[in-house]
Amino acid sequence: MSNRTFACLRCRKLQRKPVSLATFNCPQCHAECICVHWKLHVPAPRKRRKWDRFWAQYLLELRMIEQFRDGQLGDEMYLPLLNQRWQRRANDYRVR
Numbered sequence: 001m002s003n004r005t006f007a008c009l010r011c012r013k014l015q016r017k018p019v020s021l022a023t024f025n026c027p028q029c030h031a032e033c034i035c036v037h038w039k040l041h042v043p044a045p046r047k048r049r050k051w052d053r054f055w056a057q058y059l060l061e062l063r064m065i066e067q068f069r070d071g072q073l074g075d076e077m078y079l080p081l082l083n084q085r086w087q088r089r090a091n092d093y094r095v096r
């Protein structure tokens with residue numbers, strides 16, 4: 001069983017947990033942790049500036065995916081952190 005990185009943004013902590021977990025709550029603050037895309041390397045929490053920049057961008061891209069699915073943001077978009085290009089064709093969308 002492979003592991004995935006889960007991050008608690010409130011505590012600035014990373015934990016490796018089995019990928020089968022749908023959600024994982026932080027043992028310290030009990031907030032729901034964010035499961036990170038397997039391709040991404042998350043900066044070490046003690047590197048505060050890198051950490052903040054990473055999460056600002058990652059959360060932005062997650063919001064953009066939701067907005068794109070809602071039909072906003074036009075017919076094409078590129079997500080630099082995830083390195084994904086999304087295109088809408090007729091009535092569907094797909095990842096390239």
Ligand SMILES: [Zn+2]
Pocket residue numbers: 008009010011012026027028029030031
């Ligand atoms: Zn926490």
